[in-house]
Amino acid sequence: MTNNTTAPHHRAAALTRGLVPDLQRLTEDHGVCISSCLDYWDDDLVLQAFNRSLILAPEIYGNPWLLRDDEFPKLARIYNLHKNHNDILVEGKILPEEKYGANAVARGNGKTRLITLRNNSWLPVDYQIVLGEEIGISKTKNNVQLIQVHPDEDFIGGFKYNEVVNVVVEPFRSALFIVATEKYDDPLIVGSAFNLVRNVSGKTVLIDLVGNPGSTANISLEDYEKYKTAKINGVENLEIIEGKSVAVTFPGAKLDFFAHRKIADFDETPVPDDADALYEATVFAADNNALEVRSFFRSGESSIPAVINARDAFFNQKTFVNRGVWDKNLFDDNLNTGFWPSKKYDIDLRVKGGALRLDLGEITDVDELVIHIPDYFSLHPLLPQEGNYAEVSTDLINWETITYMADTLIKIPIHKRIRYLRFKYQPQHIVEIEGFYNGKPLSRENWRASNLFAHPSRMECVKSWNTTFVLPEIANNSYLSVxxxxxxxxxxxxxAAKIDDKLIGAPDRAASYPSNTWEFVNAERDANYTYYIPLKDEYTDKKIEIFVMAYDKENTNIKPEVCVSSFTGGKEKIRIELQAK
Incomplete structure (x- = not known):
């Protein structure tokens, strides 16, 4: 599902999915896609598994091997939680919207309820959970335990029946809570949020404590008598398995600001003189690869053999390779592969005709660029033996035009230091691009290409907004949402941005940038884009300018704003390892 509102991630629309009439479980909703736009997939799956909880739940499709290695424990945790409570999840109760928000559901029996809440706004939302009949808990004299199990796990406490407890759901997240009057069986830490990483027979239990950098937590372990050894960050600790409280301090410097917060609004300004350079900064930072390729780079390499094998099988299958949807095919010394604008279903995915762009990754001495075209049909719309133009630059600001002759083997004379190339018109089917300097081939390890974004001559900026700010601190895994x-x-x-006066593009956007897709084409949206710029530590205390540029003169009534967020909430981890008796 493609976002129809601005949000700090791609899955905001998925988190708004409603409920089937009367919670009828004998229906099917296709599950959760784990192929593209992967961030916050777990929020999506929690709602599918425990909120809608249809007959095939938990249900996923696509390419789960594209997750990061550190995300598989969360996937297993969601499946195991569902399996452990499967018998009682069949009974559900819709909670009052005015108290619990839209589509909140409590599932279970009179002794255990699993509650799903959500927050589809930019600010944290407080909900008051009534630990009694309102959520389906039968009257009892026992302590009523409230445990959060998503996004992080947290023992909130033991309470009296019908007591009201405040919980917070973070912006554009879902949350899962267990309310129980019976003993909770899973490993449980008191005093800190945590995530259960591994809890399988025959292996040690792995738990990651989660906390703000520089903060201290006093933790204890429920059912400590079950364990014979314990390690905290690799150091043996006997106190925690003796039922004692243990103080732990999370690494890093304390944060003075919330990791997720609004930074600034924008002011309308005259169109900047370097609007074309700003535009180029973002389209060069982005790509037009298949969405699965974007997920691969998002998650990074895997060390899990099964995951490696699955990825290799998927990306190396002839069907995928032959669709020409990955720019690396232009740099693989194989004239049987290529990268070209997809025209699947006779849909032209190019923006205003598109433009071939090439980024060498760094400023490089180049004598000649060679482009391989398989035949004259593939050369179209160019014609053989006709002159054409390429543009080259080192900085995206100053461009020089170079003339070349079109043919099935295009040789472009460069003879200078360059990094960026762009073509207003280009062959429709390219199979290889090479570069040479002093007669020797250049390394193409960091070369990238795109072919769907419009040439700047077809993008006239008609309105502009600007804001400037400084970030005194940047939490781990932070990014700007514009x-x-x-x-x-x-x-x-x-x-686009200027950070310390350097051009910085936005490599990601919701709705997604145009893509030469493996399956169906990208959804298009005409409103509420959100652009994402990753933040580096070196940007701390540097002047950050964000520019918004509008190109549709009929649609310029927009209100830009910028927020900072963190994929981990800026949290740090401490690993606990337990050996059962």
Whole structure:
């Protein structure tokens, strides 16, 4: 599902999915896609598994091997939680919307309830859970335990029947809570949020404590008598398995600000003189690869043999390779592979005709660029033995035009230091691009290409907004979300940044940038784009300018704003390892 509102991630629309009439479970919703736009997939799956909880739940499809290695324990945890409570998840109760938000559900029996809540706004939301009949818990004199199990696990406490407890759901997240009057069987830490990483027979139990950097937590272990050894960050600790409280301090410097917060609004300004350079910064930072390729780079290499084998089988299958949806095919010394604008279903995915762009990764001495075209049909719309133009640059600001002759073997004379190339018109089917300097082939390890974004000559900026700020601290895994609230037209608005006066593009966006897709084409949206810029530690205390540029003169009534977020909430981890008796 493609976002129809601005949000700090791609799955906001998926988190708004409703419920089937009367919670009828004998229906099917296709499950959760784990192929593209992977961030916050677990929020999506928690709602599918425990909120809608249809007959095939938990249900996923696509390419789960594209997850990061450290995400597989969470996938297993969701499946195991569902398996352990499967018998009682069949009974559900919709909770009052005015108290619990839209589509909140409590599932279970009179002794144990699993509650799913959500927050589809930019600010944290407080909910008051009534630990009694309102959520389906039968009257009892026993202590009523409240345990959060998603996004992190946290023993909130033991309470009296019908007591009201405040919980917080973070922006654009889902949350899962267990309310129980019976003993909780899974390993449980008191005093800190945590994640259960491994809990299988025959192996040690692995738990990751989660906390703010520089903070101290006093933790204890429920059912400590079950364990004979314990390690905290690899160091043996006997106190925790003796029922004692143990103080732990999370690494890193304390944060003075919330990891997720609004930074600034924008002011309308005259169109900047370097609007084309700003536009180029973002389209060069982005790509037009298949969405699965983007997920591969998002997650990084795997050390799990089964995952490696699955990825190899998927990306190396002839069907995938022959569709020409990965730019690396231009740099693989194989004239039987290529990268070209997809025209699947006779849909032209190019923005205003598209443009071939090539990024060498760094400023490089180049004498000649060679482009291989398999035949004259593939050369179209260029014609053989006709002159054409390429543009080259080192900085995206200053461009020089170079003339070349079109043919099935195109040789472009460069004879200078360059990094970026772009072509207003290019062959429709390219199979290889090479570079040479002093007669020797250049390394193409860091070369990248795109072919769907419009040439800047076809992108006239008609309106612009700007904001400037400084971030005194940057939490781990932080990024900027530049939200364009309102209607701007399809591909009608782009953003870019100058950080310490350097051009910085936005490599990701919701709705997704145009893609040469493996399966169906990308969804298009004409409103509410959100652009994402990853933040590096070196950006701390540096001047950050964000520019918003509108290109659709009929749709310029937008309100931009920028927020900072962190995929981990800026949290740090401490590993606990337990050996059962």
């Amino acid at each position: 939200a364009l609230n309102g209607k701007h037209g399809v591909e009608g608005a782009y953003i």
